[in-house]
Amino acid sequence: MDLPKLAIAALGGTVSMQSLQSGEGVVPSVSGEALLNTVPELKTLAQLTVETLGLLPGASLDFEYLLSVLCWANFQINQGAAGVIIVQGTDTLEESATFFDYLWDHDEPLVLTGAMRSAAQAGADGPANLLDAGRVALAQSSRGRGAQVVIHGQIHRANAVRKVDSMALHAFASPVTGPAGVLMEGVVRYLQPSVARQVLPLPQTTNQTIALLEASLSADSLLLENVVELGYDGLVIAGFGAGHVSAHWAKVIETIARHIPVIIATRTGCGSTARSTYGFEGSEIDLQRKGAVMAGFTCPRKARILLWLLVGCRQQEHLASYLDQTG
Incomplete structure (x- = not known):
C-alpha cells in the first residue's frame, strides 16, 4: 500500500x-x-x-x-x-x-x-x-x-x-x-466539530498598509490624528475592555472613519468586544455610530490581517460580515 x-x-x-x-x-x-x-x-x-x-x-x-x-x-x-x-x-x-x-x-x-x-x-x-x-x-x-x-x-x-x-x-x-x-x-x-469557512480570494494588491494602535491611559492622539495623512488604508484600535477609547480618541476616530475602515478590538487578550451595552462617549455604541466596526472575538492582530486582505481584494465593504463569522 x-x-x-x-x-x-x-x-x-x-x-x-x-x-x-x-x-x-x-x-x-x-x-x-x-x-x-x-x-x-x-x-x-x-x-x-x-x-x-x-x-x-x-x-x-x-x-x-x-x-x-x-x-x-x-x-x-x-x-x-x-x-x-x-x-x-x-x-x-x-x-x-x-x-x-x-x-x-x-x-x-x-x-x-x-x-x-x-x-x-x-x-x-x-x-x-x-x-x-x-x-x-x-x-x-x-x-x-x-x-x-x-x-x-x-x-x-x-x-x-x-x-x-x-x-x-x-x-x-x-x-x-x-x-x-x-x-x-x-x-x-x-474535541470540536469543523466549522463552515468562507475563503477570501488572493489579494490583487500587496502595497496596502493597515495601522494598529493600542489605547492606553492618558494616551495622546498625535499618531492617531495623522493616520489618514500618512497614507494608511485602514486602522485597527486595540481598545480598552470591551472595545472602548477615550472621548478625545473617539472624536478623532469619527473623522478617520469617513476616509478609511476602522476596527475596534479589545486589548485584553480574551473575550469579545461589546456591541450594545455601554453608551458613553468612546464606548462601543458611540464608536459604531461614528463609523467604526467592532471586532467581536477577533484579536487586534488578526483583525489587521483580515482588513489587509479585504482591502487587497477590494472587499472591505464586507468587513463586518467577516468579523461576525469569528464572534
Whole structure:
C-alpha cells in the first residue's frame, strides 16, 4: 500500500536555531531536511517532500513572503499531497495561521507548528511538534478544517489560537473556546466539530498598509490624528475592555472613519468586544455610530490581517460580515 504524500516547508524560527559561536545567541541555521532527520517515525507515515524555503526568525516574516509560501503549498496539493506542514517561528505563528486560513481553499489540512526551545537545547520540543503536526496533517478528521496550529500536544483553530506566554513551553492557548483537539498516544482526537469557512480570494494588491494602535491611559492622539495623512488604508484600535477609547480618541476616530475602515478590538487578550451595552462617549455604541466596526472575538492582530486582505481584494465593504463569522 502506497503511503500518502506529505509536504513540509521550513521557514526558520526557534525550531531551526542553534548557536554558531560559543557565547552567542541562537540563530536560524538548521534546515528542514536536518530537522526531519530528528523525527524518523514521520518517514514511516508518509512520502515526504521537504523544502527549506527560508531561515528567518518569525518576526521577519511578512505578508508578501507568506503569499509565496501559500503558492508553494497550493502547488504541493495540486501535486497530490494529502496535507501540508509549515514550520516557522512562534513569535508570529498565530498571525501566519490566520493569514493562511483566510486564503486556504483546499479540504486538505494545512498545519503550522514551531518550537519554544531551540534545536540546541536539552528537551527541544521541535521534533515532537513536527511529528504531531504530521499526524494531524494526515488524519482524515482534519480535512475541511482550514489552517490549524499544532503545538505542545494540542490542535488549535487559526482564528482562536494566541501566544499567551513569551517563553514557556505551553505558550499557546485558545482563550474562550479551548483547543480544537489533542493528540493522545499518537492519535488525533478532535474535541470540536469543523466549522463552515468562507475563503477570501488572493489579494490583487500587496502595497496596502493597515495601522494598529493600542489605547492606553492618558494616551495622546498625535499618531492617531495623522493616520489618514500618512497614507494608511485602514486602522485597527486595540481598545480598552470591551472595545472602548477615550472621548478625545473617539472624536478623532469619527473623522478617520469617513476616509478609511476602522476596527475596534479589545486589548485584553480574551473575550469579545461589546456591541450594545455601554453608551458613553468612546464606548462601543458611540464608536459604531461614528463609523467604526467592532471586532467581536477577533484579536487586534488578526483583525489587521483580515482588513489587509479585504482591502487587497477590494472587499472591505464586507468587513463586518467577516468579523461576525469569528464572534
